[in-house]
Amino acid sequence: DIQMTQSPSTLSASVGDRVTITCRASQSISTWLAWYQQKPGKAPKLLIYKASNLESGVPSRFSGSGSGTEFTLTISSLQPDDFATYYCQQYRTFPPYTFGQGTQLEIE
Amino acid sequence: EVQLVESGGGLVQPGGSLRLSCAASGFTFSLYWMSWVRQAPGKGLEWLANVQQDGSENYCVDSVRGRFTISRDNAKNSLYLQMNSLRAEDTAVYYCARERGTDSSSYYYFDSWGQGTLVTVSS
Numbered sequence: 001d002i003q004m005t006q007s008p009s010t011l012s013a014s015v016g017d018r019v020t021i022t023c024r025a026s027q028s029i030s031t032w033l034a035w036y037q038q039k040p041g042k043a044p045k046l047l048i049y050k051a052s053n054l055e056s057g058v059p060s061r062f063s064g065s066g067s068g069t070e071f072t073l074t075i076s077s078l079q080p081d082d083f084a085t086y087y088c089q090q091y092r093t094f095p096p097y098t099f100g101q102g103t104q105l106e107i108e
Numbered sequence: 109e110v111q112l113v114e115s116g117g118g119l120v121q122p123g124g125s126l127r128l129s130c131a132a133s134g135f136t137f138s139l140y141w142m143s144w145v146r147q148a149p150g151k152g153l154e155w156l157a158n159v160q161q162d163g164s165e166n167y168c169v170d171s172v173r174g175r176f177t178i179s180r181d182n183a184k185n186s187l188y189l190q191m192n193s194l195r196a197e198d199t200a201v202y203y204c205a206r207e208r209g210t211d212s213s214s215y216y217y218f219d220s221w222g223q224g225t226l227v228t229v230s231s
Contacts, residue, residue, distance in 0.1 A: 043222060044203075046218065095168060097155040099154070102153075
């Protein structure tokens, strides 16, 4: 199975900050990586697919980059609505699809 | 608008069974792979199983193989998860999710999710 590791696990930041979350795969997944946002009590929401493609309707302050084994999700200027948990997911191989353990983005 | 609505969750004793359903609308259900993903309380996301468009192929994670069975009924636009021999560690919110790929690739991510249904395994 491909293991996905996110860092940090928790991130404290303020409105307006630029933040970056990292996701590492245990083997190369090319650019077959997605990012999701999840708020408490809600379903995950797709933000980015194929490492850097912004899903329709997602604000342009979100961006993704990377290939192979290292990926990043960047929020250019944090908004109050962005405080949530973020997950990366590889879809290079299944079974199983695998997710990172999540990064909780908190208000500083 | 794509809608996925799960149902069938609840409280069940260890060793018991439960069948989850996911009603799909707003898209041509028979054209998409579909998955079940779960989230234990306070934990991360775990993919469980998926099924091909016509139901002829399905895959699952090792931890549920032999206990959980995924299926679909395209005539009813519905996805199912039959869960047997339930354990306390199966307690989680269960989501159904639609798989989507880009271009003509065979690599799919989850572009739409239901609101989830809670399964609690406890005596």
